[in-house]
Amino acid sequence: MTDKSWTAECENRIRASFAKQGLMATLGATLGRVEPGRVEIELTPKPAISQQHGFVHAGAVSAIADSAAGYATLSLLPLDTSVLTTEFKINLIAPAVGDRIVARGEVVKAGRTLTIAQTRVVAVTGGTEKLVALLVATMMAIRDRDDVCE
Amino acid sequence: MTDKSWTAECENRIRASFAKQGLMATLGATLGRVEPGRVEIELTPKPAISQQHGFVHAGAVSAIADSAAGYATLSLLPLDTSVLTTEFKINLIAPAVGDRIVARGEVVKAGRTLTIAQTRVVAVTGGTEKLVALLVATMMAIRDRDDVCE
Amino acid sequence: MTDKSWTAECENRIRASFAKQGLMATLGATLGRVEPGRVEIELTPKPAISQQHGFVHAGAVSAIADSAAGYATLSLLPLDTSVLTTEFKINLIAPAVGDRIVARGEVVKAGRTLTIAQTRVVAVTGGTEKLVALLVATMMAIRDRDDVCE
Amino acid sequence: MTDKSWTAECENRIRASFAKQGLMATLGATLGRVEPGRVEIELTPKPAISQQHGFVHAGAVSAIADSAAGYATLSLLPLDTSVLTTEFKINLIAPAVGDRIVARGEVVKAGRTLTIAQTRVVAVTGGTEKLVALLVATMMAIRDRDDVCE
Numbered sequence: 001m002t003d004k005s006w007t008a009e010c011e012n013r014i015r016a017s018f019a020k021q022g023l024m025a026t027l028g029a030t031l032g033r034v035e036p037g038r039v040e041i042e043l044t045p046k047p048a049i050s051q052q053h054g055f056v057h058a059g060a061v062s063a064i065a066d067s068a069a070g071y072a073t074l075s076l077l078p079l080d081t082s083v084l085t086t087e088f089k090i091n092l093i094a095p096a097v098g099d100r101i102v103a104r105g106e107v108v109k110a111g112r113t114l115t116i117a118q119t120r121v122v123a124v125t126g127g128t129e130k131l132v133a134l135l136v137a138t139m140m141a142i143r144d145r146d147d148v149c150e
Numbered sequence: 151m152t153d154k155s156w157t158a159e160c161e162n163r164i165r166a167s168f169a170k171q172g173l174m175a176t177l178g179a180t181l182g183r184v185e186p187g188r189v190e191i192e193l194t195p196k197p198a199i200s201q202q203h204g205f206v207h208a209g210a211v212s213a214i215a216d217s218a219a220g221y222a223t224l225s226l227l228p229l230d231t232s233v234l235t236t237e238f239k240i241n242l243i244a245p246a247v248g249d250r251i252v253a254r255g256e257v258v259k260a261g262r263t264l265t266i267a268q269t270r271v272v273a274v275t276g277g278t279e280k281l282v283a284l285l286v287a288t289m290m291a292i293r294d295r296d297d298v299c300e
Numbered sequence: 301m302t303d304k305s306w307t308a309e310c311e312n313r314i315r316a317s318f319a320k321q322g323l324m325a326t327l328g329a330t331l332g333r334v335e336p337g338r339v340e341i342e343l344t345p346k347p348a349i350s351q352q353h354g355f356v357h358a359g360a361v362s363a364i365a366d367s368a369a370g371y372a373t374l375s376l377l378p379l380d381t382s383v384l385t386t387e388f389k390i391n392l393i394a395p396a397v398g399d400r401i402v403a404r405g406e407v408v409k410a411g412r413t414l415t416i417a418q419t420r421v422v423a424v425t426g427g428t429e430k431l432v433a434l435l436v437a438t439m440m441a442i443r444d445r446d447d448v449c450e
Numbered sequence: 451m452t453d454k455s456w457t458a459e460c461e462n463r464i465r466a467s468f469a470k471q472g473l474m475a476t477l478g479a480t481l482g483r484v485e486p487g488r489v490e491i492e493l494t495p496k497p498a499i500s501q502q503h504g505f506v507h508a509g510a511v512s513a514i515a516d517s518a519a520g521y522a523t524l525s526l527l528p529l530d531t532s533v534l535t536t537e538f539k540i541n542l543i544a545p546a547v548g549d550r551i552v553a554r555g556e557v558v559k560a561g562r563t564l565t566i567a568q569t570r571v572v573a574v575t576g577g578t579e580k581l582v583a584l585l586v587a588t589m590m591a592i593r594d595r596d597d598v599c600e
Contacts, residue, residue, distance in 0.1 A: 022200040023207035026176060050172040051217075057173035058216050058235045063209020067201075085208050086414060087438055089239035089389055089539040091566050091586060093559045109543045109581055113413070114386060114440070116541050116584065131559055134566065136541060136586055138387055138438065140414070236564060237588055239389040239539055241416050241436060243409045259393045259431055263563070264536060264590070266391050266434065281409055284416065286391060286436055288537055288588065290564070322500040323507035326476060350472040351517075357473035358516050358535050363509020367501075385508045389539035 007036060013079065014039065014071045021067065029064050031071075037107040039071040042100055056096035058133075061103075061121055065090060065135040068105030069117035073139040076110050081141045086114075088137035096132045098123030108136075115139045157186060163229065164189065164221045171217065179214050181221075187257040189221040192250055206246035208283075211253075211271055215240060215285040218255030219267035223289040226260050231291045236264075238287035246282045248273030258286075265289045307336060313379065314339065314371045321367065329364050331371075337407040339371040342400055356396035358433075361403075361421055365390060365435040368405030369417035373439040376410050381441045386414075388437035396432045398423030408436075415439045457486060463529060464489065464521045471517065479514050481521075487557040489521040492550055506546035508583075511553075511571055515540060515585040518555030519567035523589040526560050531591045536564075538587035546582045548573030558586075565589045 011034045018024060018031045024041070027049055032040035041064040043049065043056065051057040066085055074083045105119040121133035161184045168174060168181045174191070177199055182190035191214040193199065193206065201207040216235055224233045255269040271283035311334045318324060318331045324341070327349055332340035341364040343349065343356065351357040366385055374383045405419040421433035461484045468474060468481045474491070477499055482490035491514040493499065493506065501507040516535055524533045555569040571583035 017202040020200075020202040021207060022197040023210055026198045027209075047172040048176045050170075052167040052170040053232070057171060057213060058238075059177075059209060059213020060173055062212040062216070063207060066208050066212070082203070085242050087239065087241040087387065088208070089237065089586065091237040091558075091588065092235050093561075093566055095234075108541075108584060111543075116543055118584075134558060134568075134586060136539065136584060138541065237537065239436065241408075241438065243411075243416055258391075258434060261393075266393055268434075284408060284418075284436060286389065286434060288391065317502040320500075320502040321507060322497040323510055326498045327509075347472040348476045350470075352467040352470040353532070357471060357513060358538075359477075359509060359513020360473055362512040362516070363507060366508050366512070382503070384545075385542050387539065387541040388508070389537065391537040392535050395534075 039068050039105045041068045041103045061096050061133050062090050064103040065119040065121050068103040069119045069137045072105035072107050073115045073117050081143050083139050086138045086140045090135040092133050094132045098125040100124045189218050189255045191218045191253045211246050211283050212240050214253040215269040215271050218253040219269045219287045222255035222257050223265045223267050233289050236288045236290045238285050240285040242283050244282045248275040250274045339368050339405045341368045341403045361396050361433050362390050364403040365419040365421050368403040369419045369437045372405035372407050373415045373417050381443050383439050386438045386440045390435040392433050394432045398425040400424045489518050489555045491518045491553045511546050511583050512540050514553040515569040515571050518553040519569045519587045522555035522557050523565045523567050531593050533589050536588045536590045538585050540585040542583050544582045548575040550574045
């Protein structure tokens with residue numbers, strides 16, 4: 001199997017897993033670019049995902065940032081392995097307002113059991129981008145568990 | 151004004167603010183007990199808020215945990231002040247499955263500008279409770295901003 | 301072996317490990333109470349552990365808070381297992397000044413591989429205590445590694 | 451005043467503040483490059499700063515990572531302002547062993563009151579570098595406080 005075919009298989013697997021995340025559909029989130037170690041997820045601000053001031057709720061920002069970090073991690077793991085978030089911290093740097101909110105997850109350090117991944121979340125308005133949040137997460141690889149499989 | 155009337159006014163304000171959080175309605179979250187320094191928010195697991203294994207998505211757990219911590223903070227602040235989350239960290243301790251997911255926010259240390267609040271999230275199944283997540287957040291009091299008011 | 305003897309063996313092991321932490325001696329930290337799931341470490345403020353304003357440096361506070369969380373975790377693990385901190389977050393709530401700084405670590409949720417532990421750090425001045433920091437950590441149990449053993 | 455003179459004044463102020471951090475001298479830490487928004491602090495592993503397995507203690511790694519993030523923040527603030535860490539999270543990615551441990555702090559987003567800064571800590575062994583820790587901190591600018599001045 002060439003690298004190319006593996007990458008395609010890996011991308012397919014991530015897209016299939018994303019499609020099973022009910023919350024992503026509920027939030028209206030879409031999966032963007034999927035590359036080895038890097039995954040993007042997008043959200044369009046709307047009242048259904050707002051907090052009390054009309055900004056996108058920190059929970060919705062966290063949801064796409066966490067999923068982007070998780071799939072960035074999954075993209076580097078063997079196909080018989082899945083991923084759970086053990087913890088994340090998110091700094092909410094500016095109100096999440098704009099045309100689109102884009103979460104860009106990337107692996108900082110891949111490990112056999114634990115992987116550290118980071119997501120920068122930007123608000124895109126017209127042609128400009130503004131950093132709105134920074135998430136750092138510890139992801140855990142799960143093998144051989146019947147209750148956790150895809 | 152007595153303490154009793156103040157508490158009522160404060161609780162009303164929190165319930166009105168919660169009603170404006172579009173994301174809470176979208177997730178099906180409900181506001182439970184509101185007391186000085188303590189606020190509960192509940193969620194019923196369902197496919198619309200799931201991750202790929204069927205558990206409640208970390209983003210949905212984070213959303214109610216963050217809001218519970220934020221409203222616990224708001225309950226101790228003057229009525230002309232609102233609250234923004236500047237950062238939180240959440241440890242996801244066990245899969246969020248059960249009859250109900252309950253986030254119990256409480257203030258650890260109230261400050262003029264910054265307040266530290268903590269939320270324990272439990273899964274309730276039958277009569278038993280299990281800790282599923284622990285969030286610690288830094289909340290910032292916002293005064294005199296026309297773009298942030300309720 | 302009774303519970304009592306196990307506890308004694310466990311406490312001895314923690315005291316021996318603490319004695320090997322060169323940094324604790326360098327900071328002048330001392331190990332206080334050691335109980336199943338709870339460990340205390342103390343520090344006396346002095347210029348050698350200060351930051352630029354004369355308070356105890358956040359790094360020194362973090363060091364005893366992290367060790368207290370780690371030993372609280374170790375107190376619940378089998379004797380052939382050791383512990384490494386994978387991550388912690390610390391909220392620095394008030395300046396660390398006083399007669400003594402006491403870090404009280406306790407296990408929030410023990411797990412086979414990962415344990416969540418929390419440390420409350422208080423400043424003791426005369427008879428009163430003030431919360432100065434709150435740490436939440438993920439600890440990892442390490443088995444069967446020749447390079448990590450006690 | 452030109453940019454050049456300001457930078458020199460700012461660097462001098464950071465070097466003077468670092469010299470007042472008793473803990474840095476106690477750990478044997480030295481201040482490296484100081485640039486606008488970026489500051490490096492170094493440490494040489496030795497028994498006096500170790501944990502029980504002989505690695506550099508997470509507390510010592512955190513101390514230089516926190517100070518590097520704090521001084522990176524201070525480098526962008528007016529001269530009448532000082533900085534306190536309100537919180538940080540650190541992921542400990544690999545054991546801190548090597549010839550030198552270097553903490554590279556940089557500002558992610560500067561704000562009037564709160565600044566987000568990040569520090570990558572690497573272990574340098576021979577000519578190679580390895581990432582050992584990642585810290586993200588919220589720094590608070592302090593103005594007009596008699597008890598906090600330099």
